[in-house]
Amino acid sequence: MSIHHIRVTINGKLYEGDVEARTLLVHWLRDGLRLTGTHIGCDTSSCGACTILVDGKAVKSCTMLAVQADGRELLTVEGLEQNGKLHPLQEGFHVEHALQCGYCTPGMMMAALALLKRNPDPSEQEIREGISGNLCRCTGYVNIVKAIQYAAQKLREPEQVPAGSGGGGE
Amino acid sequence: MIPGPFDYQVAGSVAEAIALLDQHGADAKVLAGGHSLIPLLRFRLASPAVLVDINRLRDLEYIQEADGTLHIGALTREVDLEASDLIRRRYPILADTARVIADPVVRNWATVGGNLAHADPANDHPATMLALGAQLVATGPSGQRLIPIEQFFTDSSFETTLQPNELLTEVRVPAPSERSGGAYLKLERKVGDYAIAGVAAYVILDGAGHVTYAGIGLTNVGPTPIKARAAEQLLLGSSLDDAVIAQAARQAAAEAQPVSDLRGPADYKRAMVETLTMRALRQARSRATGGA
Numbered sequence: 001m002s003i004h005h006i007r008v009t010i011n012g013k014l015y016e017g018d019v020e021a022r023t024l025l026v027h028w029l030r031d032g033l034r035l036t037g038t039h040i041g042c043d044t045s046s047c048g049a050c051t052i053l054v055d056g057k058a059v060k061s062c063t064m065l066a067v068q069a070d071g072r073e074l075l076t077v078e079g080l081e082q083n084g085k086l087h088p089l090q091e092g093f094h095v096e097h098a099l100q101c102g103y104c105t106p107g108m109m110m111a112a113l114a115l116l117k118r119n120p121d122p123s124e125q126e127i128r129e130g131i132s133g134n135l136c137r138c139t140g141y142v143n144i145v146k147a148i149q150y151a152a153q154k155l156r157e158p159e160q161v162p163a164g165s166g167g168g169g170e
Numbered sequence: 171m172i173p174g175p176f177d178y179q180v181a182g183s184v185a186e187a188i189a190l191l192d193q194h195g196a197d198a199k200v201l202a203g204g205h206s207l208i209p210l211l212r213f214r215l216a217s218p219a220v221l222v223d224i225n226r227l228r229d230l231e232y233i234q235e236a237d238g239t240l241h242i243g244a245l246t247r248e249v250d251l252e253a254s255d256l257i258r259r260r261y262p263i264l265a266d267t268a269r270v271i272a273d274p275v276v277r278n279w280a281t282v283g284g285n286l287a288h289a290d291p292a293n294d295h296p297a298t299m300l301a302l303g304a305q306l307v308a309t310g311p312s313g314q315r316l317i318p319i320e321q322f323f324t325d326s327s328f329e330t331t332l333q334p335n336e337l338l339t340e341v342r343v344p345a346p347s348e349r350s351g352g353a354y355l356k357l358e359r360k361v362g363d364y365a366i367a368g369v370a371a372y373v374i375l376d377g378a379g380h381v382t383y384a385g386i387g388l389t390n391v392g393p394t395p396i397k398a399r400a401a402e403q404l405l406l407g408s409s410l411d412d413a414v415i416a417q418a419a420r421q422a423a424a425e426a427q428p429v430s431d432l433r434g435p436a437d438y439k440r441a442m443v444e445t446l447t448m449r450a451l452r453q454a455r456s457r458a459t460g461g462a
Contacts, residue, residue, distance in 0.1 A: 001175035021178035021221070022211070043171055044209055046362055048275055057249075057278040063208045064279070067178055068201075068223060111275055132361040133273025 006070040010035065011079030019066040026050045028066035029076060037077040037106050041135070048134030051107035052076045058114035060133075077106035080113070088158075089113060092150035100138035108134045112148045120156055124149070173211035177220045184309055184339060187224050192311050192335040194220045200337065201225070202245060203280035205272065206288045230283075230339060233257065240343040244283025244307075249274070251282060261343065262457060263352030263372060267298040270354070273362040287338045289323055289330045289394070292364035296323065296395030297387030298354050299341065301370035307340035308332055314339070320397055327393050349375040351457025353450045356389065357442050359433065365390040366433045367442040369422065371450035373410060375458050381405045386418070386447060391439055392427035400425060401447070410455050419447035 002021045007014060010033070019028055029035045029052070038061060041049030045063040052061045053075040080087035089109045092098065099105045108131060115122060115130035122130060127148050128141070136144060181187035191198050199218035201207060202225065210216040224230070230245035233254050240261060242251070251257055252268035271277055271285065271294050285295040286306065296319075299306075304319045310333060322330050332338060352372030356365045368389030374382050384405035386398040401421035408414040428439035456462065 002177040004178065020175070022173040022175055024172070024208075024212075027172075043212070045205060045276065048273070051275055058275045059279050060275055063205055063276075065178070065201075065204075065208070068204075068225065114275075114278075130274055133275035 004067045004070070006067055008069045008072060008074060010074045011076060021065065021067050023066040024062055025052075025064045025066045025069055026061040028069075029061065032066075035076055035078055039103055039106055041103065041107075046135070047104070047107075048111060048131075049104050049107040051110040051134060053110060053114060056114075056117065058111050075110070075113075077109060080109065087113075088151040088154035089116075089147070092147035092154070093144075096143045096147040096150055098139060098143040098147035104134060104136045104138075108136065108144060112151065116148070116152055116155060121152060122148075171212040171214075173208070174214055174217045176211075176218055178223065179220060180223045180226060182226065184227060184230070184337065187222055187227065187337050188309060188311055188335060190220070190222045191337065194222075196334045198222050198334070200287070202284035202287075203247070203276075204284075205276050205280045206284065206290060206293075224337070235260070235345055238345045240345055242282055242341040242343070244281065244287075244338045244340055246282045248272075248277035248280045248282065248285070252277060260346055263298055263302065263354050263370060263454075264343070266354040267294050267370070270294060270356045270358070270368075276362070282341060283338045286322070286341065287330060287332065289328050291327055291392055291394050291396075292390040293395075294354065294356060294365065294368060294389055297368055297389040298352075298370040299343070300387030300395055300397045301352060301354075301372040301385035302343050303372075303383075303385055305342040306338055307342065308336040309339040310336040316342075323394050325394060347374055349377070349379075349458050350383075351454045351459070352385075353453035353457065355446045355450045355453075357446060364433070367391050367426070367428070367439050367446060369443060369446035369450045371447065371454045373405065373451070373454045373458055375410065379409050379459075381408050381410050384418075386422055386450075388422065388426055388443060390428075390433075391443055396425060396427070398422040398425040398447075405451075410451070412452075415448055415451045415455075418451060419444045422447040 039049040041047035045060045050061045197219040201221045201223045230243040232243040258265045299319045306317045354370040356368040370387040372385040384402040388396040401418040404418045423440045423444035426443045428436045430436045
């Protein structure tokens with residue numbers, strides 16, 4: 001068994017700690033740092049509830065060791081909101097009612113964020129493929145797709161409120 | 171579920187990784203993308219004393235053609251294979267394969283080398299590499315050796331002919347010739363699942379349209395990845411018409427060794443191998459003759 005001192009930038013802030021080699025990244029985030037926005041779902045890297053970004057790429061944090069994150073930059077759902085303002089994805093999930101129980105939502109938004117970074121104007125099919133590693137057992141995905149379309153448009157044209165949004169928000 | 175305890179070492183170079191493997195022998199496991207290994211650790215199906223993390227070896231991430239050969243670094247992430255313009259244009263069978271492995275988030279991290287070295291008969295690259303006649307580069311303390319893919323897997327699941335102190339560093343695929351083509355087809359219950367059955371087919375034709383090379387690999391229908399040799403033999407020298415394709419597909423189904431499990435009864439899987447082989451060969455023919 002080995003213990004490692006790691007330094008990880010999470011949502012722009014530097015965190016340090018000692019972790020056992022076998023500690024999974026998601027457990028360090030949740031139990032070690034109390035960043036509990038990242039959820040644990042299936043425990044088998046199937047459901048995507050624990051999806052975060054590592055160096056800009058979506059990763060299932062239940063299938064990575066905390067020690068592997070040493071020196072890397074992470075983004076978790078807590079890092080989406082900026083200065084009290086919801087990220088367009090969060091706004092989209094709210095406006096389009098893209099969640100029911102909410103359990104998959106953080107992972108879904110992080111997978112969507114990675115998709116939109118790579119492809120700012122995805123088709124419905126591309127969105128569905130992009131989130132195909134993230135399971136939702138409530139919504140049937142229809143409103144999740146709409147929420148990602150909302151965010152995609154808002155990120156492309158920040159000044160315009162998408163049509164049909166009903167002017168929702170906080 | 172939490173893995174059992176182990177020591178963790180980061181390799182800063184290929185030489186360092188090999189030195190660590192040489193030092194720890196069979197007690198060590200290589201950690202690449204980890205999307206097979208970490209679940210195994212969590213279920214306590216594997217309990218290596220040492221993990222050698224090779225994820226920092228960026229010089230093992232490349233896709234390039236040189237001297238009539240495609241060179242894929244073992245640490246190349248599936249997403250990069252899937253997105254590569256060179257792969258899409260020249261090696262569509264590899265693009266077919268990469269895009270059906272697990273799911274998009276997993277593919278960001280999962281590696282080509284890991285998919286092969288794990289030697290899971292349910293993994294997708296083994297069948298494709300068997301069809302293509304790939305060669306694997308194993309790097310050990312005394313240098314590199316080339317392993318033809320058909321000598322890489324043993325008769326046991328999850329076992330390869332890599333020595334404990336060797337690292338799989340590169341995959342080599344012959345560059346396409348003027349009239350060659352392949353396809354990989356996977357039948358799966360849902361995205362992210364292993365195949366019910368998968369078939370890779372690759373053919374090279376001569377100027378008269380006769381088959382000079384045929385490769386057929388099967389996924390998840392036996393204890394190991396299967397090379398359907400008798401089916402390949404049937405195709406050699408033929409004009410790859412529908413009748414010989416149907417005959418080869420029946421033969422490939424006969425060479426499959428499926429068992430009944432949660433993905434379906436053995437008979438069903440065997441029937442699917444026949445259908446998928448037929449379709450994969452037709453698509454290979456189409457691609458070999460200039461189609462999509």
